[in-house]
Amino acid sequence: MNDLKSVSPQLRIWQSWRGLGAWNYYFLLKFVLLWQGYLNFDALNNLVFAACLLFPLPSLRLHRWRLWLALPFGLALFYHDTWLPGWRSIVSQGAEVTGFSADYLLELADRFINWQWVGAAFVLLVGYLFISQWIRITTLTVAVLLWLNFSLLVLPGLSPAPVAANATTPAPATVTKAAEALPNKVSGPPTNENLNAYLQQFYQREHARQTKFPAALPADAQPFDLLVINICSLAWADLDAVNLSNSPIWSRFDMIFSNFNSATAYSGPASIRLLRASCGQSSHHDLYQAAGQQCYLFDDLAKLGFSSQLAMDHTGEFGNYIGDLRDDADMKSPIMSQVGLGHELTSFDGSPVFNDGELFSRWLANQQKAGTARTATFFNLIPLHDGNRYIGSNKGANYRTRAQTLLNQLNTFMDQLEKSGRKVMLVVVPEHGAALVGDKMQISGLRDIPSPGITHIPVGVKFFGMQAPHPSSPLKIDQPSSYLAISELVARSVDGKLFTAPTVDWKMLSANLPQTPLVSENEGSVVMEYQGKIYIRLNGGSWVPYPQ
Structure with a gap:
């Protein structure tokens, strides 16, 4: 008993590993979108984000608070990974958007909802909840994040294939x-x-x-x-x-x-x-x-x-x-x-x-x-x-x-x-x-x-x-x-x-x-x-x- 009490706080920290929990679904959804070419995935920042979520905390309460406090950062990173306009573009176009009619704004909002992807995300959620009963999904998530960083940094040929153009790039015909x-x-x-x-x-x-x-x-x-x-x-x-x-x-x-x-x-x-x-x-x-x-x-x-x-x-x-x-x-x-x-x-x-x-x-x-x-x-x-x-x-x-x-x-x-x-x-x-x-x-x-x-x-x-x-x-x-x-x-x-x-x-x-x-x-x-x-x-x- 005395030996257990003598264990240092530092040692207890490294024995307090916990999984990503529901954040696994966040990363799995990103992996599917990346696979389909819908994300400009920032592999390193996603790996850093996962590391912040995984860093061992001895207090279960602190760990749970961390998972909730990470929400705005996770949403910001998700937006960063999409092809949606950056904040500079939104600011520069903001004055024009305020001039749109209400009907047009509703029409634009409806276009942003891809119901097929909403359905796919629901199926992925059900699959994650079912499989996570027997498989430690965090291990899979971390392995994919590490592989993506390795492939993008060391093996750039594994990045998504570019679109071929119809014509080559010629030199201008008339120049000074x-x-x-x-x-x-x-x-x-x-x-x-x-x-x-x-x-x-x-x-x-x-x-x-x-x-x-x-x-x-x-x-x-x-x-x-x-x-x-x-x-x-x-x-x-x-x-x-x-x-x-x-x-x-x-x-x-x-x-x-x-x-x-x-x-x-x-x-x-x-x-x-x-x-x-x-x-x-x-x-x-x-x-x-x-x-x-x-x-x-x-x-x-x-x-x-x-x-x-x-x-x-x-x-x-x-x-x-x-x-x-x-x-x-x-x-x-x-x-x-x-x-x-x-x-x-x-x-x-x-x-x-x-x-x-x-x-x-x-x-x-x-x-x-x-x-x-x-x-x-x-x-x-x-x-x-x-x-x-x-x-x-x-x-x-x-x-x-x-x-x-x-x-x-x-x-x-x-x-x-x-x-x-x-x-x-x-x-x-x-x-x-x-x-x-x-x-x-x-x-x-x-x-x-x-x-x-x-x-x-x-x-x-x-x-x-x-x-x-x-x-x-x-x-x-x-x-x-x-x-x-x-x-x-x-x-x-x-x-x-x-x-x-x-x-x-x-x-x-x-x-x-x-x-x-x-x-x-x-x-x-x-x-x-x-x-x-x-x-x-x-x-x-x-x-x-x-x-x-």
Whole structure:
């Protein structure tokens, strides 16, 4: 008896091992989600968390208190392990979320609930409660945590497989001498160091690229209208999801960019990038810094006698969109009058979405009255934005119905342009996709991560009022492209002579346009292609393969 009393408190501590208890279910659930590719699992932090739960405490009461006090830390770690937006993104988007209607907020909340996974989690819970009667689950949990840390740190090849891309990463076709001096690409395995170096090199190259517009137009230059239509929430993946990728309207364009990257998944940054198309792709941070005057496409055209115009089917107030255009895209033109325009749709924030067919007709009528002056007009349209609904309805309007309506209105507008005889260069450039089909990283409608499915957008170019025949079918531009290619195409056409030429060499017109590797960025997230595979970095952390 005296010997038992003489046992030191330190020894009693190391004899007080207890299991993880109900926390085993927490880790088992994570293992299943990781196995299915739904987690960006932080193996080391999870191992540290498990160690904190396992550290021996002689007092059973303290042990039980620890299990309860660990709840907020466990929930925070679970959130950290998901692909959900980081706190910086939530804070930055918080003001916009408060502008959502109550119906739209309920709709978004419902999307976050995956009932199949709720059922799977229940089955896993029942299985855990049943098996834990005979098997010490804590031993299994710790063994898997140790194996995951070992595999990720020592055997990186065991990490989830990346998504293969359709195209390789080419060097840009037109670069300045400063850019040509840089090496073509970073070589080596996709380590954090190599991927960071590749991204840094990409922005160095892009910083050196610029479209060269003529200093002045020749005396025989032909005036025409440049019309840029920027459509929110329209990507190839969305068109495929609603069976509209083969819509007849796409065959009406003279050129189709089939491998165009919007470089972002949000409206403001997308429009800024488009209006800054005359310089290479900048980082998300640099979008909100001053840029050289030569970067602004409409300013380049203004120097050549084009008057700028702005038209929208919405108020531009949500998310300070119009402010972004004024401050960061140098778009100072007043918004074309919306008085008298009808509207069948209400935006996710309760504001009206005006009829685009009427908006197109009003613009054309104004142009006809103005005569043959050179103009450059920027249209921004949002009828396809997530959460839009028909007047009198509390339910989100069907995307396919809205998309078909918009394509029909655009098709009718193209008919009107052809009948008018005006010389018009039409460029249709969506902002980004709608994320109709979610993936393992994001639910449907969520665009915090600029995945390839969201940023791969259809871009079409059509010339009206030409004497030369159009190509029998659209010329496909399959090279990886982005906004600089649009600016270059405008620069090649800016003298308007192709409108009066008897023939046009379409292949020559579209040859050697600037190519841009796939790099997309939102605040806090970067997605890029490296050696034919897609990788993602969140909040400045480590690069991981984009989950299939």
